[in-house]
Amino acid sequence: MASVTLNKIAKVYPNGFKAVHDIDFKINDGEFVVLVGPSGCAKSTLLRMVAGLESITSGELKIGDKVVNRAPPKDRGAAMVFQNYALYPHMKVRENLAFGLKLQGLPKDEVASRVLDAAKLLEIETLLDRFPRQLSGGQSQRVAVGRAIVKKPQVFLFDEPLSNLDAKLRASMRVRITELHQQLKAAGLPCTVIYVTHDQVEAMTMGERICVLKEGRIQQFDTPSMLYNQPANTFVASFIGSPEMNILDAHLSVNGSDRTVTLLGGSSRLPETKLSVHGTELPIKLGLRPENVLVNASDERDVLWIDCEISHIEYMGSEVFAYFRVGDATITSRLPASQAALVSALKRGDKARIGLQLLHSHLFDAETGVNLNSTH
């Protein structure tokens, strides 16, 4: 009942800057959707428009079946968790949680029981009589989530709620929030979540679907695995996944069903895939995930072997990232720790041989960056 539908939503700020360009999407009831993108891509703007804190220049915003373009925030059934928590400093935690409910005019015992339920869920019962300044960052964050939960909203809005926390706490809060969403769903109170982050790891681990934004435009709106395996364009391809996908200049020759790519001085026939290409000779961008770059391994089918120099190596514990130089291009390889021996002996500038598993490559248009795979 509380889906969120954006229909050609646009935002022009008073200074004339167009931050959001005709965005369309539909978030289903109970879905966990992440808006992700680099800084300044209008994630917050979009979220604040849904919340009602920012006016909508044009388009139609629906929550449930109601058009809420002009509805004040409190009538939208949404609750928001702010990046810096925005707790009321002069109220105790208990009052912070109860404030919205009191304004709604709920009876006292109802308010008290809801506050207590939320506090139990988030394990902040012992903090109820403290002031916000007496809380740590992580505790403040849970209180901020609690303030949203007590209202039993139809839609939860999160604006980078974890970005002020240290890495460890962030990981545990990530799990907590996803669990909370599952818990509420299991309890028969599904709530729609729109979660904004600039961190692709957060996006990939939390989102049921992810909306990748760039400069106020949607790049791709899909499940995490689709984003990873079938990125719509070079932007999504390099934004999702760490280390970044290798994107190399290449040349494609089409001759009937035969396709040959030439790159970095080598060439190889491509396996059969459906490509939407026009013409027979064209420059392309070839994307290859670091895990599809082999090092000094035995020959394999559809692997293009290239001589290169090693640039540097990063040890990550369970895996190793190795960076190679071929002419002007840098190619990253991701190896399991068991293969670390292959590169650990190498010094900067040493010769190496890497194998590109072109079977797994993504081909993009050289100019527009659009994925040439015809499923898109």
Add this chain to the structure above:
Amino acid sequence: MSATTSATGVGAVDHYEVRKERLNTIIRYTLLITMGLIMLYPLFWLIGASFKSNAEIFTEVGFWPSRLDFTPYIKGWKTSTEYTFTRYFFNSFLIVIPRIIVTVISCVLVAYAFARFDFWGKKILFSIMVATMMLPQIVLRIPQYIMFQHFDMLDSYTPLILPSAFATDTFFVFMLVQFLRGIPRDMEEAAQMDGCNSLQMLWYIIVPLLKPAIISVIVFQFIWTMNDFIGPLIYLSSVDKYPVSLALKISIGATEEVEWGSVIAISVLALLPSVAVFFAAQKHFVDGVASTGLKG
């Protein structure tokens, strides 16, 4: 600061550093205390003189009185008029308290509007308001007097209180606006999501956050109104309505021979409310500043 860090080290150099630091501190404090005492000297003299007789005031140089005699206080309090200073203090509070109340209400409302709402002509209105701060009060006296004469409000407290109900104390508005601008809007946005309308927002969120600034307004307005002499002098004509500042003046002029000891004794008493208010508020200044410190 650096004394503690260097003291944890070892070696002769550190001892030298510590000693140098300590010497510095002593010099600094001596200088500050001397300056403070020089500035406070008139006050000490005033308190001392309040126990002296006329003869002693004009002959003795030191401020220490020869005896602790409270008769000037008793005499002064009685005054040579038909009312005692109890009446005059009461009158002062009859002006000060309502004035503070209307000042705070009007200034907070106006400052809230300027700091948080967009309305047509806001910039121009704000500059006009700031410009009136440059206007000397004295320029407004005559037109204001004539105006209140037409309203038939002379010889009452209304002319002293009413202007403040329209946020004419622009300095306070300006101060509150600046303070509000420094408070991030997130909390208000959160309150908006919680369902506050503009007035609820003001009452539940803005006013508590503004508390330190509002307390400053109260303190300043208290001290300034308490000490205001010209205003009451112009508008009040019956002695039974005089506030302390005016009563002090007539206690000098009323009798042929002025009892300076009594005048000074009452001056000391007249200072007390302002000093008391200041010290009572001091804790809240500090408190307020600490509680608005937002955690990032």
